[in-house]
Amino acid sequence: MNPWLVGDLALLGVAMPVALWIASRGNAIDRLVGLEIGSVVTTIALLAFSQGAGQASYLIVPTVAAILSFVGTLVFARLLAPRR
């Protein structure tokens, strides 16, 4: 196992469950922060997996994930804002 896969394992085994825990408890804004943490962890984990597997073509997945998580989180933030 190379260091890239060790990092991937740490991200998926420790950081991701924590993000899921935060994203599933508390009020809507607490869960939104959990979603943001999970998005960052997912993007980094996909980067690490691409390097660990030695497949540069896999990098398109974290690229799309980074863009979509930005847009998705902004939409959630907009919808959670109280109405005037």
Add this chain to the structure above:
Amino acid sequence: MSPLHAVAAILFLVGVGVVVMGSLLALPLRGPKDRLHALAAMTSLGTPLVTLGLILRHGWSPTSAQVALIGLLVAVTGPVLSSAAARVAGMRDGSVPRETPQ
């Protein structure tokens, strides 16, 4: 393993450590505004370290360019998302007026 590759792996693992520690530190914090501080360390420190490690590993190549793009996307959009989430949290608890521009 060449010295450059060893440095790349160390930078990557330190970045992963920052991300993992950031998520663990966010767990005991209460409230979204406190947890956003932990998220800031993950996006502004952890992600650039991971990206730098991967770029050092690949040198000047198209792969490095795509890794740099991903790192830039996360590092730039992270503070924007934190700001948006903190603003919504402030609007909901009354500390930010609702009339401020979106």
